[in-house]
Amino acid sequence: MIRTPALAAALALMTAVGGCAMTPGSAARSDMPPLPASANAPVRYAVDTHSYARPEIARVRHVSLDLAADFAAKTLSGTAALDIQGEPGANEVVLDVRNLEIRDVRDASGAPLQFQTGDNDAIKGQPLTVRFPALAPGETRRIVIAYATRPDASALQWLSPSQTAGGRQPYLFSQGQAILTRTWVPTQDSPGVRQTWDARIVAPEALRVVMSAQTLSPDEGEPAGPGIKAWRFSMTNPVPPYLIALAAGDVAFAPIDERTGVITEPSRLEAARAELVSTANMVDVAERLYGPYRWGRYDLLVLPPAFPFGGMENPRLTFATPTIIAGDQSLVSLVAHELAHSWSGNLVTNATWNDFWLNEGFTVYFENRIMEALYGQERALMLQSLGWGDLQTTLADLPPADTRLQLDLTGRDPDEGLTDVAYEKGAAFLRTIERIVGRERFDAWLNGYFERNAFRPITTELFKEDIRTHLIRGDAALESRLMMDAWIHQPGMPSNWQPPVSTAFAPVDAAARAFFAERGSASAIPWAGWSTQERQRFLAWRPEGARAGADWLTAAQLADLEASLNLREEGNAEVLFAWLQIAVQHRYQPAVPTLERFLTGMGRRKFVLPLFTSLWAEGDWGRAIARRVYAQARPGYHPVTTGSVDAVVGRP
Ligand code: BES
Ligand code: ZN
Numbered sequence: 035m036i037r038t039p040a041l042a043a044a045l046a047l048m049t050a051v052g053g054c055a056m057t058p059g060s061a062a063r064s065d066m067p068p069l070p071a072s073a074n075a076p077v078r079y080a081v082d083t084h085s086y087a088r089p090e091i092a093r094v095r096h097v098s099l100d101l102a103a104d105f106a107a108k109t110l111s112g113t114a115a116l117d118i119q120g121e122p123g124a125n126e127v128v129l130d131v132r133n134l135e136i137r138d139v140r141d142a143s144g145a146p147l148q149f150q151t152g153d154n155d156a157i158k159g160q161p162l163t164v165r166f167p168a169l170a171p172g173e174t175r176r177i178v179i180a181y182a183t184r185p186d187a188s189a190l191q192w193l194s195p196s197q198t199a200g201g202r203q204p205y206l207f208s209q210g211q212a213i214l215t216r217t218w219v220p221t222q223d224s225p226g227v228r229q230t231w232d233a234r235i236v237a238p239e240a241l242r243v244v245m246s247a248q249t250l251s252p253d254e255g256e257p258a259g260p261g262i263k264a265w266r267f268s269m270t271n272p273v274p275p276y277l278i279a280l281a282a283g284d285v286a287f288a289p290i291d292e293r294t295g296v297i298t299e300p301s302r303l304e305a306a307r308a309e310l311v312s313t314a315n316m317v318d319v320a321e322r323l324y325g326p327y328r329w330g331r332y333d334l335l336v337l338p339p340a341f342p343f344g345g346m347e348n349p350r351l352t353f354a355t356p357t358i359i360a361g362d363q364s365l366v367s368l369v370a371h372e373l374a375h376s377w378s379g380n381l382v383t384n385a386t387w388n389d390f391w392l393n394e395g396f397t398v399y400f401e402n403r404i405m406e407a408l409y410g411q412e413r414a415l416m417l418q419s420l421g422w423g424d425l426q427t428t429l430a431d432l433p434p435a436d437t438r439l440q441l442d443l444t445g446r447d448p449d450e451g452l453t454d455v456a457y458e459k460g461a462a463f464l465r466t467i468e469r470i471v472g473r474e475r476f477d478a479w480l481n482g483y484f485e486r487n488a489f490r491p492i493t494t495e496l497f498k499e500d501i502r503t504h505l506i507r508g509d510a511a512l513e514s515r516l517m518m519d520a521w522i523h524q525p526g527m528p529s530n531w532q533p534p535v536s537t538a539f540a541p542v543d544a545a546a547r548a549f550f551a552e553r554g555s556a557s558a559i560p561w562a563g564w565s566t567q568e569r570q571r572f573l574a575w576r577p578e579g580a581r582a583g584a585d586w587l588t589a590a591q592l593a594d595l596e597a598s599l600n601l602r603e604e605g606n607a608e609v610l611f612a613w614l615q616i617a618v619q620h621r622y623q624p625a626v627p628t629l630e631r632f633l634t635g636m637g638r639r640k641f642v643l644p645l646f647t648s649l650w651a652e653g654d655w656g657r658a659i660a661r662r663v664y665a666q667a668r669p670g671y672h673p674v675t676t677g678s679v680d681a682v683v684g685r686p
Contacts, residue, residue: 064270065248065330073272073489079226080385080493083444084213085130086152086161087222092120092127094222095174097275099233102262103243103282105204108192111182112236114220115142122171130216130223132159133187137180139164147177157447159216179220188673189214191340197670198283198338199299203240205283205338207353209346209674210276212387212448221275226385226491228272237282239263244297244335246279246348253287269349271329272489274383279348281335290314298336302356306336309359312366312408316373319407324377324400324481328488332373339636342672344368347375347397355638357607364566365608367405367417374400377484385491387448391439392492395460402461416567418465418534423574425458434525439463440494449678463521466530470515471505479505494522542568546575553591556598566606573612585620592622602628611641618648621655633663637671643678650682661686 079089087093094116101112118127131151139149152161164177183190193205208218216223232250235243236258243255247269255263269278288307289295291314296307313334321327329350336354345368346353352372358365378396398421406414429437437455468476482504487496498518506513520528542564548554561569577586587595596602596613602625604610610632617625633642646664649656665686668676 064268066271067326067328069271070485070488072486075490077226077491080491082224082226082386084158084387084448085222085224085227086128086158087130087224087227088128089222089224089227090121092118092124092169093227094127094129094229095119095272097219097221097229097231097278099219099231099235101233102236103206103238105192105206105238108185108190109182110187110190110218113178113180115176115178116221118166118169118175118177119173120169123168125168126163126165127177128222129162129164129220130159130213131162131220132214132216133184134217134220135182135184136162136220137182139180140178141166142176142178144178157445158213162220181220183218186673187217188677189217191342191672193283193338193340197340199301200284203238203284205241205281206237207281207283207337207341208279209342209353209672210278211346212276212390212452214674215275215278218280219275219278223275225274225276225383225387228274228383228489228491230270230272231278232266232268233280234264234266235280235282236262236264240284241282242285243280243282244285244351245281246273246277246351248330248350271349273349273380274491277347277349277380279346279351279353281337281353283338285335287333293317293331295331295333296336297333297351298356299338302336302359305361306334306356306359309361309363310334310336310366310369312363313369313373315408316366316370316404319404320370320373320377320400323403323407323477324484327376328381329376332376334369339638340670340672342637342639342674344638344640345372347372347379349376349380355636357636357638357641360566360606362566364606367401370404370408371397371401374404381489382484382487382492383490385493385496387443387451388441389492389494389497390441390448390451391456391460392494392497394456395439395458395463398457398461399464412536412538413565413567415534415536416538416565416571419536419539420567420570420574421454421458421461422533423571425454425462428454428458429526437525439522449674459521459527462527462531465534466521466528466532467501467505467516469532470530471512475505498522539568539571542571543575546572549591549595550575550587551577556591556594559598561599566609569606569609570612573609573616587616587620589620589622592617592620593624596622596625601625604628607632607636607638607641611645614645615648618645618652618656621652626659629659630663630666634667634670637667637675639675639678642667642671642675643682646679646682 096117098115101110103110139147141147148165150163154160166175189208189210191207195201195204198205213223237243239261243265245267247267250266250268255265258264284299285297286300286303287295287297288303290311294314296310298306317327317332331350334352334354336356339356341355344355358368374397378400379393384390384393402414405417441451443451483500517528517530545559549559601613614629646660649660660683664683
């Protein structure tokens with residue numbers, strides 16, 4: 035009998051929970067709708083040069099973790115049981131590991147299996163090859179790996195109590211994307227190899243453990259020994275391993291509506307919930323746009339400020355930076371973005387990191403449609419214009435080969451594909467298609483795309499095939515108007531691109547010219563009446579054709595700006611960041627204390643890396659500040675952030 039992955043997962047789950055008393059409301063049955071047929075159709079695995087796995091021979095279908103968190107040692111240790119399927123006769127499976135301590139590998143009966151780790155690659159880590167008796171047709175083989183993570187595992191950040199709002203308990207969180215899951219879970223860490231999973235995590239009893247899955251244990255955990263508790267989780271939808279995520283800390287939950295809610299430290303809970311209330315409407319709007327939300331609940335975990343990203347679309351539980359809690363809901367497009375990934379990315383997943391634009395470009399497009407539906411076209415167009423501005427800077431800075439949508443990142447860190455090209459050029463491509471075929475036809479196609487490809491990996495080739503079959507349908511004139519190959523394979527922006535026109539920004543641009551170019555007074559800037567997006571637009575103003583590194587403001591103008599706009603007290607991280615970029619680029623000394631507070635107060639790479647890069651570009655003045663501030667801030671940053679900043683400033 036062939037056991038389907040879903041059945042295997044269900045059986046594994048039954049064994050895991052067998053005999054345990056379930057609390058009311060927590061059912062072992064998944065709260066997610068059944069999988070569509072697309073989930074079980076055979077996959078042709080793309081070649082993923084960032085993984086050692088050979089899934090066409092033997093692949094991981096299910097991961098079952100049993101791990102204990104040791105905050106003193108900064109390790110997770112225990113076992114990962116993997117269910118392997120493969121071609122008849124396959125007698126080994128190749129996994130990805132990096133910086134893991136592998137203790138032993140056994141079969142389901144506890145008998146040792148032969149295993150071997152290969153040469154270490156600085157980016158990819160090592161292959162872990164496990165041998166077993168040849169698989170019979172349709173057979174599923176369980177292997178059990180006993181292992182521990184290292185204190186410097188790149189996916190994990192162990193926070194001291196002082197790095198939390200409460201200041202009393204430590205905190206742990208993981209960040210798997212792109213290829214960091216292999217530093218805490220030994221599995222086939224390729225986005226094309228989807229796996230169901232479950233976990234039991236043991237942690238100190240003062241903490242609560244949350245994961246990107248359904249919680250099976252009661253919220254307060256289950257007794258597991260003196261001073262410790264256990265939490266159990268299950269993800270019955272097959273997911274790419276970069277979406278397996280864990281956090282543990284002194285956190286509490288507040289509902290928004292029946293299926294959405296917020297989790298964060300107790301002292302921050304009410305502010306976070308109030309900021310993020312629109313999440314409930316966003317899920318409704320997203321479903322109306324592009325079909326059913328297939329993950330059951332949608333909760334947000336607002337992390338401590340060290341979280342290195344703005345947001346991370348971990349299924350059922352988006353991880354978010356606290357820098358979006360601005361007090362006025364002005365930065366909630368980030369939630370729309372992470373939510374949109376529940377379709378583009380988590381349902382339909384880039385097969386390899388070369389096709390990252392299929393995750394992020396589609397998501398930026400979808401995000402903006404959510405924002406338009408909820409907040410109107412004007413706000414949506416403002417957001418598009420800000421994105422277009424960022425993209426122009428990026429296009430000017432990157433080598434032309436890296437401005438193509440489909441990349442070849444072989445031998446490079448997949449992080450190098452994390453640029454505005456994947457996000458904004460990708461979204462611009464979809465907007466161009468929408469403009470040419472009309473919104474109604476475009477939406478019908480995109481709906482179908484998510485349905486047809488649900489729970490499947492997607493490559494740029496498969497995307498082209500899908501759009502040709504279901505939208506272009508042999509219309510040669512349409513095909514040529516879309517200029518798909520130019521968008522995907524040529525650098526820069528194709529000739530059928532029309533930048534967004536936001537007339538709403540016209541008064542902002544006029545005020546910017548009056549102040550920056552015509553040296554007007556900052557008191558004339560109608561700052562108080564502006565939204566965050568208008569403020570961002572104002573601060574993004576740059577003189578036409580300005581040489582990089584050239585000053586375009588005087589010290590008096592900078593002082594006028596800082597005082598009139600009260601920038602020393604600015605609480606909005608996006609606005610503060612935009613100001614500090616200007617200040618650093620002018621070596622404006624009075625802003626240095628504000629800069630220092632900002633850089634030591636949070637570790638979001640999108641803010642931290644550009645500021646250190648700008649400091650570094652300012653010669654002795656900036657380098658001295660960069661070295662001093664980095665020495666102070668680095669211990670608080672996540673490995674993702676230090677990895678990037680080390681390359682600029684060096685290790686202190
Ligand atoms: N999935 C990304 C974050 C990511 C990408 C992490 C690649 C690691 C590797 C997430 O959805 C994202 O794009 N976050 C953005 C915010 C978003 C609103 C553009 C971020 O973190 O800044
Ligand atoms: Zn994203």
